[in-house]
Each structure stands twice: as structure tokens, then as C-alpha cells.
Amino acid sequence: MTDLGHRKEILVAKIIRSLKCDHTWILNAAQSNHTEDAEGKDVIVYTKQGEFYIQIKSSLKKAEDFVQDKKYRKRYKKMYVVTHHDKEKTTCHTMPAPNENAYPFIIVLVIFQKQKGYQNQNVDIMKAIEDISLVLKKIKITLNIIKQHIDELEQ
Numbered sequence: 001m002t003d004l005g006h007r008k009e010i011l012v013a014k015i016i017r018s019l020k021c022d023h024t025w026i027l028n029a030a031q032s033n034h035t036e037d038a039e040g041k042d043v044i045v046y047t048k049q050g051e052f053y054i055q056i057k058s059s060l061k062k063a064e065d066f067v068q069d070k071k072y073r074k075r076y077k078k079m080y081v082v083t084h085h086d087k088e089k090t091t092c093h094t095m096p097a098p099n100e101n102a103y104p105f106i107i108v109l110v111i112f113q114k115q116k117g118y119q120n121q122n123v124d125i126m127k128a129i130e131d132i133s134l135v136l137k138k139i140k141i142t143l144n145i146i147k148q149h150i151d152e153l154e155q
Contacts, residue, residue, distance in 0.1 A: 006031075007125045008056050008111050009042045015139050016045060023143055025049075025150055040072045040106060045146055049153050052146045053106045058113040066108055067093050074098055078105040080145050085137035087144070104149065107142050111135055 009031045016029035027046040036044065036053075043054040057063040060083060066072060067079050079093045095102070112130040126132060 004113065004125065004128055005042075005056065005058070008058075008129065011125060011135075012043050012054065012056060012109065012111075012139060015136065016043070016143065019139070019143065023147070025147065026143070039075060040066065045143075047146070047150060049150045052149070053103065054142060055106055055108045057108055057110050060110060063108045063110050072106070075102055076104075076106045077102045079108055080105060080142075081108045081110070082138050082141050082145075083110040085134045085141070087141045090141060090145070105145075107145055109138055109142055111138070 013029045013031050016026065020026045020028075025047050027048065029043060029045045032041045032044055040055050041053040042056045045052045045054065055066055057066060063081050063083065067081060072079070073095045074097065077095055077098045079095070081091045081093070083089065083091075114128060114130065129135065
């Protein structure tokens with residue numbers, strides 16, 4: 001993983017934790033450990049109803065590669081891809097043959113990198129990624145997907 005990728009994971013977890021007061025169903029959010037990362041989980045959102053997973057990608061191509069990867073297609077029943085700050089542009093992919101222990105879903109959150117050359121540790125992450133207001137909107141869409149699933153579990 002690139003240093004920038006690592007810093008995006010930390011940023012997303014921090015933003016989600018900062019939104020806990022508006023989303024009381026969120027208990028915590030954290031960057032994944034090595035084992036969880038190998039399962040495609042970058043950020044884990046902890047709720048009273050369980051854990052929910054976010055994979056962070058820097059481009060549409062990388063998000064599509066993740067969705068098409070057989071390793072992950074068997075691990076999750078659905079993959080939501082959040083690429084735009086308009087929730088209507090979020091896509092959901094139902095996996096054709098997940099294994100019997102597959103997780104309900106994972107959210108693939110695309111946080112675009114402005115340009116190559118921002119991998120350096122000394123570069124300000126806010127200069128390396130798309131506008132933070134767009135990132136915040138995408139994170140809110142991500143949280144709404146999780147909340148919708150929680151509401152369905154509670155019915």
C-alpha cells in the first residue's frame with residue numbers, strides 16, 4: 001500500500017468518528033489491521049449491529065478491478081461503489097456466487113487522487129486528493145448505505 005493510501009484510510013476513519021454525534025448508531029471507526037486488509041477491508045465501521053467494511057480506491061479503474069477480483073467476489077454478497085458525491089450515481093453489484101460465509105456487503109469508496117507524484121510522505125494529503133467537501137459527501141453516502149442495512153436488520 002502506498003503511504004497516500006494509508007493516509008486516506010486514516011482520514012476516512014477520523015471523519016467517520018467525527019460524525020458519530022450525528023449518527024448515534026456508529027460506535028467507532030478504525031483502519032483495518034493486516035489480516036482485515038488482506039480481506040479487502042480498509043476501514044471498519046463498528047455499530048451495535050456489527051461491523052461494516054469500506055475499501056478505499058483512488059480511481060474508477062482500481063474500483064472496477066476490486067469488484068471484478070474473484071478473491072473478493074466470493075467474500076461479499078454485494079459491493080456498493082461510491083464514486084460520485086451524488087447518491088444516484090452509486091452502483092450496487094450483486095455477486096453471482098459468494099461463498100456461504102460471505103459478508104453481506106462492502107462499500108468501495110473512491111477518493112480520487114489529483115495527480116501522480118503525491119505518494120511522498122511530506123505532501124499534504126489535502127493537496128493530494130479531491131476536494132475534502134466531495135470526500136465528506138461520499139462518506140455520508142457510505143454511512144447512509146450502512147444505516148439502511150442496519151434499519152433492515154432491525155425490522
